[in-house]
Amino acid sequence: MKALCWHGKGDIRCETVPDPIIQHPRDAIIRVTSCAICGSDLHLYGGMIPSMERGDIVGHESMGEVVEVGSEVTNLKKGDRVVVPFTISCGECFFCKRGFYSGCERSNPSAKAAAEMWGHSPAGLFGYSHLLGGYAGGQAEFMRVPFADVGPIKVPEGLTDEQVLFLSDIFPTGYMAAENCNIQEGDTIAVWGCGPVGQFAIKSAFLLGAGRVIAIDTVPERMAMAEASGAIVLDFHDVDIYEKIQELTSGRGADACIDAVGTEADATASLDSVLDRIKTAAFMGTDRPHVLRQAIHCCRNFGTVSIVGVYGGFLDKIPMGSAVNRGLTFRMAQTPVQAYLPKLLERIERGEIDPSFVITHRATLEEGPDLYKTFRDKKDGCIKVVMSPGS
Missing domain, CATH: 3.40.50.720 (NAD(P)-binding Rossmann-like Domain)
Structure with missing residues (x-):
């Protein structure tokens, strides 16, 4: 598949990488239909975030269609349209049970290193350094979603990708x-x-x-x-x-x-x-x-x-x-996205807000590296970039 990969400060490349696979019974694989470049991705682009490794797939604002689920994922099925929160959360630990999903105690395999820096570890995040789990991000044609029985929210019929994509991060934030x-x-x-x-x-x-x-x-x-x-x-x-x-x-x-x-x-x-x-x-x-x-x-x-x-x-x-x-x-806080999804989705459905108002640029993954630079430099009126993998 094609994906945007980090190769150092100011160096994002569109490359061909292996497709993700189910690694745990609570995983799902999503065919990404829309993804976005976040302002916090620019911190990666600027070399501000430690523990990035060359070839890391970036991106944490993604949505798409479920193409495969693990044996323990019963809330999703093939063909469901879902938005994927940027916070990866187990749903069962002390913090998840209290709605503090971005403080999940189980989802960051690099918790010890994170705790050495911050005192305690937050949850793992998609595409945002090995300090936060080293998870492959969603600026790609496909993505693996751990704890898929907790994170993704189904998209009701009648809503477009652009109306709901930002439930993944920036609207809840x-x-x-x-x-x-x-x-x-x-x-x-x-x-x-x-x-x-x-x-x-x-x-x-x-x-x-x-x-x-x-x-x-x-x-x-x-x-x-x-x-x-x-x-x-x-x-x-x-x-x-x-x-x-x-x-x-x-x-x-x-x-x-x-x-x-x-x-x-x-x-x-x-x-x-x-x-x-x-x-x-x-x-x-x-x-x-x-x-x-x-x-x-x-x-x-x-x-x-x-x-x-x-x-x-x-x-x-x-x-x-x-x-x-x-x-x-x-x-x-890093936003506990899962706690906000139901009520914000309701606001969209009621017509109280159409989150697509922020979009200024629409692109393919291949155009992504150039648009990282455009977004960083605030050129061409660029406020928000949405990419459509596979288009």
Whole structure:
């Protein structure tokens, strides 16, 4: 089969690789009909995530048709259309039973190495390094899905791939980002980053009752999309974000702030972001947390900072004094996607949201390597790429 494979920083190739096979009775094999490039895939592309190996199949936003199931998979059958969550979860451990699927204790075979880095291991993830299991990703013609009796959700008739594909990751992630904010009717929510996750955080904040959403970015196409969703948009190159949010909130600050950027914040946004870039380039730091610092300062007293941007290691110069003295709440996670799937699918079916609004580029797998570069460089108005393997 054809698949997109990682070969180093800035090097994604479309290659022919062996087809996946059933390895465990709880496996399923999916013929991928649609898959997408995620913003967090750009961290792989940029060489920011450790323990990648040459030839690894990437991608964790995928859906398709079941072509084979293991003997213990009774909820799926050949021909079912399914969306595959990016989190791999057993459904039986301490965390899965409590709905914290992304903390699954059983799905990461590299749990010991992950625990050495983070204290405890999260769940395994598709296509996202050997630290998180070394699982082959879904930017391919076929993919193996472990614990298939727990993860994939069937797609109802009448819904297209583009309407449901993002249930695999970015819609639940954006929704969780907003849900974390404990939004009260009329609240002001500030969202840093108008990439796909940020766009869903904006939409979700309004769905959950926000009165205003302030969206912060600098890419014109992203800002236009956020504005079309009803957000007040701020270009961080044109205005002082802290001062502007103070002005918009009568000096109080936003009720909650969402960091939808993570480890690779723009390195020209401020002096501290420039220093972050220098530190990571010199291997003196692992992440560039400028956005998180700013979100903390812009949040009102006893407000919430919701973090869904991906961070990898240790963060430098986080203003904990501000957070502690002003009573901020921090909420963050890799999204436990399975916990969100039923209610978000219902919202799609009811017509409350059509997630396909973020798609700007449609392509084949063969075009994928070039589109990784386009997406990274924010060229050609690229906000979200969807690929159709086999087309």
